[in-house]
Amino acid sequence: MNNVFDKKYLYLIVVSTTNVLSIVHYRIKPMFLSGRKRKFMTKKKEDRRISRTRRLMHEALMTLIVEKGYETITVQDILDRADVGRSTFYAHYRDKDELLLSSFELLRTLFEQQQQALFDSRRTGKEPEVNFVLELFRHTGQHHKLYKAIAGKQSGEMILKYLHRYLYTMLIEPLTELNRNKKSPPVPIEVTTHHLISTLLSLMTWWLDNKMPYSAERMDEIFRILTAPAIEAAFSRKMEKKEYESIAGEHPTGGVNAFYSLFIDSVCCPDK
Amino acid sequence: MNNVFDKKYLYLIVVSTTNVLSIVHYRIKPMFLSGRKRKFMTKKKEDRRISRTRRLMHEALMTLIVEKGYETITVQDILDRADVGRSTFYAHYRDKDELLLSSFELLRTLFEQQQQALFDSRRTGKEPEVNFVLELFRHTGQHHKLYKAIAGKQSGEMILKYLHRYLYTMLIEPLTELNRNKKSPPVPIEVTTHHLISTLLSLMTWWLDNKMPYSAERMDEIFRILTAPAIEAAFSRKMEKKEYESIAGEHPTGGVNAFYSLFIDSVCCPDK
């Protein structure tokens, strides 16, 4: 704590041979900070001002996304809405994208915690039945304004990519695991995984961009019809409907709707 | 022709009560031009300078896309490469995007002509067998540099959307037609069409982004395995392989590789 190299500010004392000329309070540029601290300081509580500022900017971004779409938002918009100084913004995030990703990182952490809790609870209680695709469509329908803003036509490529990557890393491992003891599938597992996620996201954006002409239940059904063969391909055999459902509802995908729940309900939904 | 309202320039004669003070050669702003002309002037040959300038800018854009990706290109880059004045650029296109789309519009016209020729030739000769998906993958593989630049990870969302829209309008009509006399399919035909195209494009980008680990033939096979059920769904019944192929190779999709041929070979390929 008293290590000089952990300080973020220092005093420069300017002297001549006879006098102290001045004392300057100087902020050390972040690039010169060691940075090792972060690992050991997870438990140290954050400065109130920091969390307050970050929360304000986060909220501002979310409401602005709904209002005018991510792409057209300028940093200045965020500053005005959050009522935060320009230099403050850049003290926290390199740019607009980093702010957005930071929000998602936050949510990911929350989601993983929730998922862990769910996973733990299964060991004692009975298995919860969750059809995550259906729940995802339902939730999207209920909060289509925000979803459309972040995943619709004119915005959100970045978020879609992020989601894609995220779902991929979540799915690839268990799917590979399930496939381990079987003969090599007709379609490589990575391709199947990629395809499943692409299909889900493309159905979702189609739905949003076309004013949601079908119910969430119907969309879920459509998803099943269109992807059943991909899943067959992944597992080298036909699957009974029940079996498919058990996979779709299983860990770790089962909690993805929880991810969206967190995103929508507790963090940023302005039309509620 | 002698209609004053067709002129693009006019002379302003500035006078006082006693003198002619000056004569100004004034260019009428495009927004005030009637614009009706275009329809009737398709046959009128274009000013050499116009086609030359457009060609230069078009070529500049294409080589730059390969070099550094669409997103990072500035208008100035294009001007430098094409050796064209700034105001000239804006006299032709509103912005960078419009230039890009204009290239595609141009290609679409060429493609449609070629398609028409192909269609006509069928009436007399025998049916050509074309598997457009396979040809597409092959061509992509051969010219992956350009394809990756325009459709890969870090760029080309816009082009993918354009391609999507384009393929959609090409496919939706014949697919609907094929479905007319059958009972209503389990999946709406618009959704199926959208899904087929999404799958093709997402497989394509995956392939490009992952250094093309499989052969074009394999990718074509994968595409079939993954989408066979979607096509089943569209036609409410199982399809024999032969039947599927005949649809995939049929008008109007059969010529899509020609579209890519034109794009790659005759217009813009710098690494050839």
Added chain:
DNA sequence: TTCATTAATGAACAATGTGTTCGATAAAAA
């Protein structure tokens, strides 16, 4: 409460990019 440390402020600044304007010049078409 005190005080060392740290965060926020805000105005100024450089840098980059966009799209427009207009007089002058050159090229094309009639």
Added chain:
DNA sequence: TTTTTATCGAACACATTGTTCATTAATGAA
């Protein structure tokens, strides 16, 4: 040749980004 049109190019206004730094205020630890 004459009329019409396209190009040039430099200047301009404007928007946006990201940085800098002296000043002020908040925070938390002792």
